[in-house]
Amino acid sequence: MQRAKQQALKNVEHVAEGVAAETLPEGKLFEIAQSIGDKRLEELNVEDTTCGYCAVGCRFDLYSDGEEILAARPTAEEDAPVNGISTCVKGKFSYDFVNSDDRLTSPLVRDENGAFREATWDEALSRVAEGLGAIKDEHGGEALSVIASSKATNEDNYLMGKFARQVLGTNSVDNCNRLCHSSTVAGLARTYGYGAASITTEDLELADCILLTGSNTTEAHPVLATRIKQNVRDGADLLVFDPREVQIAEYATQYSRVKPGYDAVWINGITRYIVNNDLHDESFVAERTTGFEDVKEAVQEFTPERVEEVTGVPPEEIAAAAETVAAADACVFGWTLGLTEHSHGTENVMAMANLAAITGNLGKPGAGVSPFRGQNNVQGGGGDMGPLPDNFPGYQDIADDEIRAKFEDAWDCDISPEYGYYTTQMFLAADDDDVRGMYIIGENAALSEPGVNHAEDVLRDLEFLVVQDLFVNETAQYADVVLPACSFVEKTGTFTNTDRTVQMVKQVMEPKGDSRPDWKILQDLANRMGREWDYDSSAEIMEEVSSLTPLYGGVSHERVDGEGGLQWPCWDEDHPGTERLYTEAFNTENGKADLQAVGYSEPAEIPDERYPFTLTTGRVLYQYHTGTMTNREAGIRQYSPNNFVEIHPETAAELGVESGELVTIESRNGEIAVPAQVTDRVGPENLFVPIHFADSAVNRLTDEEHLDPAAATPEFKVSAVRVRPYEGKAETMASFDGEVAGGAD
Numbered sequence: 001m002q003r004a005k006q007q008a009l010k011n012v013e014h015v016a017e018g019v020a021a022e023t024l025p026e027g028k029l030f031e032i033a034q035s036i037g038d039k040r041l042e043e044l045n046v047e048d049t050t051c052g053y054c055a056v057g058c059r060f061d062l063y064s065d066g067e068e069i070l071a072a073r074p075t076a077e078e079d080a081p082v083n084g085i086s087t088c089v090k091g092k093f094s095y096d097f098v099n100s101d102d103r104l105t106s107p108l109v110r111d112e113n114g115a116f117r118e119a120t121w122d123e124a125l126s127r128v129a130e131g132l133g134a135i136k137d138e139h140g141g142e143a144l145s146v147i148a149s150s151k152a153t154n155e156d157n158y159l160m161g162k163f164a165r166q167v168l169g170t171n172s173v174d175n176c177n178r179l180c181h182s183s184t185v186a187g188l189a190r191t192y193g194y195g196a197a198s199i200t201t202e203d204l205e206l207a208d209c210i211l212l213t214g215s216n217t218t219e220a221h222p223v224l225a226t227r228i229k230q231n232v233r234d235g236a237d238l239l240v241f242d243p244r245e246v247q248i249a250e251y252a253t254q255y256s257r258v259k260p261g262y263d264a265v266w267i268n269g270i271t272r273y274i275v276n277n278d279l280h281d282e283s284f285v286a287e288r289t290t291g292f293e294d295v296k297e298a299v300q301e302f303t304p305e306r307v308e309e310v311t312g313v314p315p316e317e318i319a320a321a322a323e324t325v326a327a328a329d330a331c332v333f334g335w336t337l338g339l340t341e342h343s344h345g346t347e348n349v350m351a352m353a354n355l356a357a358i359t360g361n362l363g364k365p366g367a368g369v370s371p372f373r374g375q376n377n378v379q380g381g382g383g384d385m386g387p388l389p390d391n392f393p394g395y396q397d398i399a400d401d402e403i404r405a406k407f408e409d410a411w412d413c414d415i416s417p418e419y420g421y422y423t424t425q426m427f428l429a430a431d432d433d434d435v436r437g438m439y440i441i442g443e444n445a446a447l448s449e450p451g452v453n454h455a456e457d458v459l460r461d462l463e464f465l466v467v468q469d470l471f472v473n474e475t476a477q478y479a480d481v482v483l484p485a486c487s488f489v490e491k492t493g494t495f496t497n498t499d500r501t502v503q504m505v506k507q508v509m510e511p512k513g514d515s516r517p518d519w520k521i522l523q524d525l526a527n528r529m530g531r532e533w534d535y536d537s538s539a540e541i542m543e544e545v546s547s548l549t550p551l552y553g554g555v556s557h558e559r560v561d562g563e564g565g566l567q568w569p570c571w572d573e574d575h576p577g578t579e580r581l582y583t584e585a586f587n588t589e590n591g592k593a594d595l596q597a598v599g600y601s602e603p604a605e606i607p608d609e610r611y612p613f614t615l616t617t618g619r620v621l622y623q624y625h626t627g628t629m630t631n632r633e634a635g636i637r638q639y640s641p642n643n644f645v646e647i648h649p650e651t652a653a654e655l656g657v658e659s660g661e662l663v664t665i666e667s668r669n670g671e672i673a674v675p676a677q678v679t680d681r682v683g684p685e686n687l688f689v690p691i692h693f694a695d696s697a698v699n700r701l702t703d704e705e706h707l708d709p710a711a712a713t714p715e716f717k718v719s720a721v722r723v724r725p726y727e728g729k730a731e732t733m734a735s736f737d738g739e740v741a742g743g744a745d
């Protein structure tokens with residue numbers, strides 16, 4: 001298809017999506033099908049594959065002429081269990097990054113002047129082997145750390161963990177789950193046994209009540225939002241608790257504005273109301289839980305008055321929500337980062353886990369807990385595959401002697417029983433030279449870590465840094481060697497989505513230039529560093545995963561492809577997979593949910609006279625993270641060209657600023673200048689800035705030191721800041737042209 005025509009089509013569809021903010025009707029999709037007709041179908045490659053943006057795990061057919069991706073169209077519905085025919089704007093249109101001019105097509109090394117020059121694979125891999133090897137020889141493998149990529153496949157990630165432990169000799173391997181849902185994983189593992197969603201996606205439509213918190217669902221998980229809205233239209237109750245009146249709140253039976261940073265308080269308030277009014281599920285509590293009495297006692301301090309004082313939620317809203325949840329036959333508790341990205345995120349999650357358990361909402365259709373996971377493969381690649389400092393694949397503890405012996409034997413190496421550093425801790429450990437070299441794969445840490453002024457210093461000062469990515473992203477600018485990886489459209493493997501479904505990812509195009517799939521790069525490097533890996537395909541890697549990982553015991557490419565996805569636990573070849581967790585028992589020693597009393601905690605940064613506002617950060621529909629992929633999309637840039645800060649009209653009036661005018665936001669950690677978007681979506685004491693823009697990176701304002709004690713998650717959702725009209729020239733906003741395009745209203 002001619003480019004101009006294709007672009008015109010895309011623009012039309014963008015408008016349609018902008019209005020619907022979700023999916024195209026089937027008829028429209030049919031028209032697109034017709035327009036591909038310019039090319040004869042037999043000239044095109046078509047594969048059913050899984051989206052590489054978010055963890056909803058939409059599946060569709062991707063069409064390519066071998067040079068570029070032409071279209072994404074619905075695949076057979078039985079192969080798309082989560083989305084059916086729906087997709088969002090990113091999965092449908094955002095493929096320009098694949099062929100963008102600045103895509104990495106060959107390895108880069110530093111020349112004698114310190115500038116990057118292209119190099120052969122041979123030279124680049126030798127440099128990496130020498131650079132990492134020298135630190136290992138002098139300081140031991142523990143002085144090295146690896147950040148694995150939740151954008152990459154399960155098979156890639158299994159090898160990232162194996163590479164760290166077997167080849168480098170370090171347990172310091174982690175990934176973006178640390179910045180995201182690791183408090184969910186910790187909180188749910190502690191109470192129920194598995195750190196994952198208990199529901200299958202269909203439960204969002206079977207529930208008669210959905211309690212959502214800290215989730216901007218229509219923008220961050222659009223296809224799940226569609227399913228929720230459908231159910232609400234059919235009569236289900238929707239309760240939304242969020243400091244911002246996000247779009248999903250428009251559909252809610254009840255929206256409550258909460259003060260950021262105090263979620264356990266209102267959740268405990270609801271639990272208190274339920275237990276004090278005997279509205280809990282007594283038989284479920286008696287037969288399937290322990291710890292109820294402790295929880296009941298712990299929630300007593302969260303009286304309606306106290307909850308209102310701390311969180312701003314009035315007593316009648318707590319009572320109404322409690323009555324609705326208790327009256328429901330089946331309720332899903334959904335959450336995202338508003339609950340987890342806190343210095344006490346694990347407590348927030350456990351408070352929610354208590355509420356779900358005491359109301360008996362687990363292990364039955366339409367009920368359960370559903371943390372909507374983030375990156376396309378953070379459930380699988382970021383967790384299940386074990387590129388983690390404390391776990392082997394399948395959450396097998398590295399400190400357990402028997403398990404460690406199993407992996408030492410399989411991998412033919414010694415493994416220390418000491419946990420390594422979590423991602424956030426790696427950056428702190430580097431200050432003391434406890435980490436001297438890093439291998440960062442598909443993670444733009446220079447923008448996504450908390451406190452990036454500090455992260456930049458660390459990256460600059462490392463003795464050796466290798467970055468493996470599609471682009472010379474902000475992190476790669478500090479690298480000694482950059483290795484070109486290929487994206488999900490150029491390789492085969494599996495991703496595991498937010499409801500534990502393992503799904504096929506299929507190669508639709510040849511790797512761009514000299515780029516290679518992550519697993520092949522790791523294999524070449526391992527062999528250069530003295531090992532003998534000889535995997536012929538990612539399917540073979542999955543065979544090794546399933547042989548060592550009981551949760552994935554029955555997972556193979558053949559089955560995943562043939563059966564249209566498999567949900568873990570899938571213990572063996574004959575096991576059908578598991579739609580819902582905990583139908584019979586919890587994954588704890590005695591099979592019961594181990595409820596944990598949760599008391600009062602507050603954020604690390606509390607507003608004061610100098611920093612009177614609370615800043616929270618997050619996402620918009622059209623953009624993805626640090627923009628490496630979406631910012632290369634002309635259509636997307638048109639809708640979401642630059643950064644902004646949401647400011648309440650009263651606050652804006654006090655400051656004397658209007659929409660589009662620049663303001664300076666300053667925290668104890670740094671400052672940025674961004675245009676104001678005046679809106680009452682935020683409360684008067686709150687501000688919101690998205691995370692997608694490098695030229696006024698919001699993580700200059702966040703803090704790297706105050707981490708969740710159990711999960712080491714940073715406090716991305718609360719920073720104390722002050723704000724003033726911008727005084728200087730707008731040089732910090734090179735891309736700003738006076739237009740502000742905010743989130744979906």
Ligand SMILES: Nc1nc2c(c(=O)[nH]1)N[C@H]1C(S)=C(S)[C@@H](COP(=O)(O)OP(=O)(O)OC[C@H]3O[C@@H](n4cnc5c(=O)[nH]c(N)nc54)[C@H](O)[C@@H]3O)O[C@H]1N2
Nearest residue numbers: 214215216220260261336337338374375618619621624625
């Ligand atoms: N378009 C798009 N979609 C994405 C992504 C993307 O970059 N762009 N990223 C993916 C990834 S990796 C992730 S992890 C998910 C994230 O998905 P979300 O967590 O839904 O995304 P965020 O924008 O970070 O917003 C979290 C919500 O928490 C609210 N919030 C802020 N502070 C608090 C608080 O203290 N308490 C409560 N209860 N709520 C609070 C915010 O107002 C916002 O509505 O999105 C995934 N999907």
Ligand SMILES: Nc1nc2c(c(=O)[nH]1)N[C@H]1C(S)=C(S)[C@@H](COP(=O)(O)OP(=O)(O)OC[C@H]3O[C@@H](n4cnc5c(=O)[nH]c(N)nc54)[C@H](O)[C@@H]3O)O[C@H]1N2
Nearest residue numbers: 151176179180442443444448468469485617625626628716
């Ligand atoms: N203030 C604040 N900060 C946040 C958050 C927040 O809410 N607020 N959210 C946090 C969360 S939840 C997350 S998940 C992180 C996200 O932070 P990152 O994971 O750092 O963000 P991305 O921009 O998705 O970076 C992924 C990189 O992988 C590359 N890539 C894509 N596919 C592949 C592949 O197959 N192989 C390889 N090797 N590379 C690939 C892309 O080009 C890109 O450079 O940000 C965190 N930071």
Ligand code: SF4
Nearest residue numbers: 051053054058088091
């Ligand atoms: S909802 Fe997520 S998985 Fe589905 S198309 Fe959009 S970005 Fe991709």
Ligand SMILES: [Mo]
Nearest residue numbers: 180181374375
């Ligand atoms: Mo995330």
